[in-house]
Amino acid sequence: MRKAAALFAVFAAAGLAACGTGNAATLADDGRLKVVASTSILADVVGNVAGDAADVSTLMPSGVDPHTYEPRLHATRDIAYADAVFTNGLLLEPQSLTRTIDATARPGAAVVKVAEDAQRYGFNPIPLVEDASLDTVWLGLKVVTRGDLPPTTVADFRLTAADGPGEASAFVLGTFGTPEVLLNTRDGLDTSDSTTLPVDAHTHVSWAFSAPGVYHLTFASALRDAVAATDVREEVEQTVTVVVGVDAAQAAPGKQVIDHGHVDIATVLEPGASRIVLRGDAPPDADPGDAVVVVPNTTLQPIPPERSFRFLGNPGDETYLLPQAVLGRHVHGELDPHIWHDVASMKAVVNVVRDTLSAADPAHSEVFDANAKAYQAQLDEVDAALRAAVESVPEANRNLVTTHHGYSYLGRAYGMKIAGFVTPNPSVQASPRDLMALTRTLENLDVPAVFLEPELQGRSNELTETAAHLGIRVCTIRGDSLDPPGAGPATTYVDMMRANAAQISECLKERTTQ
Known part of the structure; x- marks a missing residue:
């Protein structure tokens, strides 16, 4: 029924456009553009740039959720008569509205997705993460060497000490989702709380913490020849601080906060010196003594019922799970469309609106330009007010x-x-x-x-x-x-x-x- 109604609206609007030529000419005779914007927010922004030189209407009334809006007949009619149609873009509008605009907008009318066009004025969109719990730091283990070493050299990572409000574990997931435990404080620390990597290799690791608070994990790493069973380089040791579920600014004031990206606890082996650092995808390395790794509350998970996860605790108990990294950023392929919550982004949108209206009505381009500058001055004041509010x-x-x-x-x-x-x-x-x-x-x-x-x-x-x-x-x-x-x-x-x-x-x- 809904599909049939939508099709009827499209055909009805097409009929209005075909047989209502006289009405459209009358509208054009008053010297004003007919402009349509999808949301109430965007219509207000467009109206401030257009001023009295255009007639601006909104498809979605104030108070309507744009994610669930369904176009009505009057909206289809407005689109059919419009000289310019502005939408937010970045998939904010439902597909039913997007299809209606594509089918109904008359030839020659400008159809503009402002959030997409605003990128040429410096707007930088934010990727949407498919699973919010994955929008965290991905913490692995890595060995970095400089200098000649036997090809059979490996590095042993050991967890030698740990303190914090709960238990800490590190594990990797096998092909069928079965965990392989690398480190676990629940049963005490011994030589089994270790893993071995070839030189110049790294591994993705999942980390679990049973309670919120600050953890200090001390790692030791040493090189050995796996065939000759001899030490290649003396052991180095370093403590890594992990802040779980609490505010890092309060728990570790003055420390560098590492809360996103792919970061490895890396043993760096150089001639005459070795050290353990926090190495990200881009330099410089972070000194573990000056930085903290953050595990946010969004990572909270119930422990699975499978027996293989009992090393984490009882099934259903809560654990903070920093997930094992995946290759590439785990996103939908979409970008966050809610750009209006950054006033500077809307200043870029104002430029897009100004250019579109000026191209549609060159005789009023100076008016649109003056209106845009005046409105951007208002937006500067609002931007400052928001900054002051947060700073308070x-x-x-x-x-x-x-x-x-x-x-x-x-x-x-x-x-x-x-x-x-x-x-x-x-x-x-x-x-x-x-x-x-x-x-x-x-x-x-x-x-x-x-x-x-x-x-x-x-x-x-x-x-x-x-x-x-x-x-x-x-x-x-x-x-x-x-x-x-x-x-x-x-x-x-x-x-x-x-x-x-x-x-x-x-x-x-x-x-x-x-």
Whole structure:
């Protein structure tokens, strides 16, 4: 039924475009462009650039979730008559709307995906990670040699000491998912807590930690000739600090934080000297004495029921699992479309809108240019207000917890940590593991407040229930839409970002018991 309705809308709009030529000519005679934007946020931005020189309408009314919007007949009609159609792009809009635009936009009309075109003005999109628990550092083991060594040389890695609030383990997964334990503090440390690598080789490793806190793991490494059974180079030792589930800035102040990318605990063997370093994909090496490896709360997992995983603890118990690395970045092949949470990104969008409108109506290009500059000056003020709001929050409290993972641009632009969310996206039902990770995030980071979109307030959901159980405040954050007229203060993009800034500043300054 829905498919049939969508097809009817397309054919009806085509008919309007074919038989309504007189109406279209009348609209053109007033000297103003007909412009359509997909979302209420984008329509407001386009309207500020267009000013009085264009008639701008939105396909999605304020308060509508763009992920679930279905185009109606009036939207199809507006597309058919438009001189320019602006969409966010990066797969924000549902495919039904994208197909309707492709089928309905008249020949010669500009159809622009602003988030994609904005990249030529310096916008840098953020990749979407398919599994949020994989968006962590991948910590392996590696041997790096310089100088001549016998071809049968190998390096032994041993865990010689460990302290922390819980147990630590390291293992690799075989072809059929069976774990091979390399290191495990649960049964004490002995010579079995070791692994051997050929020189100039490395291995991907999964790491598990049973409790939140700071762990100090001391590794020793030595070279030997595997055939002659003789030592090639004397043993070196180094302690690596791992911060699990708590704020690294508080737990290890002043230390370099390693929380993403592929990093190896590497034995570097040079003529006359050997050392253990943290080596990433790009130089320089990190000194383990000056750096910490971070394991976030998003890695929390229940221990599997299979007997082969009993070395981690009892089935169903919680463990923080830093996953074994995979080759390449584990992504959908998509980019995060929620670019408006970074005001500087929207300044790039303004340039795209200015250029598109100027090409469609060269007679008003100076007007569009002047409007764009004036609006970008407003955006500079909003950008500064957001920075000031975040800076007013103690660094330890700059943790954003929301319903879904849609605020990465806000985090990157303004120094907020996206500490947790109920699900990666709003169309996915929260799993028991998601709720487990959410609860421990709020507890371990002592989060002052969580943030909920206006359209979800007043309804019980996983975030409000978890916050109520822990006595944590629930505050408002605008996500994908402006407030409908009369329903709130954020009826423009500028007002929306100012409202978010005010809530961040007010709600995260200190914890207040609810």
